[in-house]
Amino acid sequence: MKTLILIILGIVVAPFLGGLIAGLDRKITARFQSRFGPPIVQPFFDVAKLFGKVKVVNNFWQVFCAWIYVIAAALSVGLFFAQSDLLLIFFVQAIGAVFLVMGALSTPSPYSQVGAQRELIQILTYEPLIILVFVSIYLVTGSFRIDEILQYSQPLMHKLPLMFIVLGYALTIKLRKSPFDFSTSHHAHQELVKGVLTEFSGPYLGLIEIAHWYETILILGICALFWHTSFIGMVILLVTTYLAEILIDNTMARMTWRWMLGYVWSIGLAMSFVNLIWLYAG
Amino acid sequence: MFKKFISKSRAKSPWIMHFDGGSCNGCDIEVLACLTPLYDVERFGIVNVGNPKHADVLLVTGTINHRNAKVLRNIYDQMPDPKGVIAIGACGLSGGIFRECYNVLGGVDKVIPVDVYVPGCPAKPEAIIDGVVAALGKFEGLKG
Ligand code: SF4
Numbered sequence: 001m002k003t004l005i006l007i008i009l010g011i012v013v014a015p016f017l018g019g020l021i022a023g024l025d026r027k028i029t030a031r032f033q034s035r036f037g038p039p040i041v042q043p044f045f046d047v048a049k050l051f052g053k054v055k056v057v058n059n060f061w062q063v064f065c066a067w068i069y070v071i072a073a074a075l076s077v078g079l080f081f082a083q084s085d086l087l088l089i090f091f092v093q094a095i096g097a098v099f100l101v102m103g104a105l106s107t108p109s110p111y112s113q114v115g116a117q118r119e120l121i122q123i124l125t126y127e128p129l130i131i132l133v134f135v136s137i138y139l140v141t142g143s144f145r146i147d148e149i150l151q152y153s154q155p156l157m158h159k160l161p162l163m164f165i166v167l168g169y170a171l172t173i174k175l176r177k178s179p180f181d182f183s184t185s186h187h188a189h190q191e192l193v194k195g196v197l198t199e200f201s202g203p204y205l206g207l208i209e210i211a212h213w214y215e216t217i218l219i220l221g222i223c224a225l226f227w228h229t230s231f232i233g234m235v236i237l238l239v240t241t242y243l244a245e246i247l248i249d250n251t252m253a254r255m256t257w258r259w260m261l262g263y264v265w266s267i268g269l270a271m272s273f274v275n276l277i278w279l280y281a282g
Numbered sequence: 283m284f285k286k287f288i289s290k291s292r293a294k295s296p297w298i299m300h301f302d303g304g305s306c307n308g309c310d311i312e313v314l315a316c317l318t319p320l321y322d323v324e325r326f327g328i329v330n331v332g333n334p335k336h337a338d339v340l341l342v343t344g345t346i347n348h349r350n351a352k353v354l355r356n357i358y359d360q361m362p363d364p365k366g367v368i369a370i371g372a373c374g375l376s377g378g379i380f381r382e383c384y385n386v387l388g389g390v391d392k393v394i395p396v397d398v399y400v401p402g403c404p405a406k407p408e409a410i411i412d413g414v415v416a417a418l419g420k421f422e423g424l425k426g
Binding site: 026030033034035036037038039042044045046048049051052053054055056111193194197198199200201202205 | 287291292
């Protein structure tokens, strides 16, 4: 019963939090560029407006994929709030990510196709890193279950500082922020137009936006596991992580996908190995 | 309540798309000036998108001629309703100084319906922002 309440709570609260974070993100970005910026609730206006638009779809598959994407994202956040298994959460969110790519691939538009290919490469880049992070959490705490991880007596950050940075890479890719925004870009006036999102419009774009908020919360939740012992520590950790994320977004230019794959994998794997060796030898 | 929020949101989040007909580039840089930190239209929720499927408001600068009329029509058709069109500058309104040219059809309204006309050669950024706000009036009247 308690689990069910937690799941529902997660599914209802997460999009609001995610939307607020997205709004804050835009506001802070605007301030970095010495602009005033939109109101913090702007993402909600955007999504509400998208839901009010006429549905234009290319094929049924696209609609299906948008729904599966948002359902998978919501479910993974619900499972996270219900303190379920990390691996289960991982697989559920991976299904969502793959369905987004399939939706984009189902249309003949070249922008959508290229965006989908790049999104696939992004998935390929961050998924192994997330798995490595989960495995190292397992090695420290002896469990994949979040409720058991939360029992652990000291912050995971003490044992896995480098893994947190690896998770930071995954977070940047998952949030589609520079320098890793290959498959789409926030302000879609670049070479890809809008990449994976090109062919989604109106309510379906709104659904994808909501799914994105869920994913933000999910990854930030996983970051929060690294300082689960005190609430203040958790909040400080999340705030600094997200601020660093916005700073990186504003100061980095986009590179090529080859660079991303080589750079993120080499640095990510090196850091994981150093961290795990240190965990055992230290 | 939800419907009311949607119709309110329409006015709060107009995503614009910019189409350049045969402009001298004067009006185009004024449109882009609106997006710079000086005018910062993002504070009204205005985002410049490059994709007609995501756009709510189409800004058209420059003359419309036999060549680009098809393109303009195509872009307009790809935008999902509700949508608005703003013609910018003397060229967009009527053809401006290029009016007499053999290839020029005239204003934007020869091809697609226009909601707001922003005169000027070039149109001032303030006037363009005013034009977008006036186009939002059309959205506000719509029921969610
Ligand atoms: S209205 Fe004037 S400034 Fe604008 S495109 Fe025409 S000639 Fe150029």
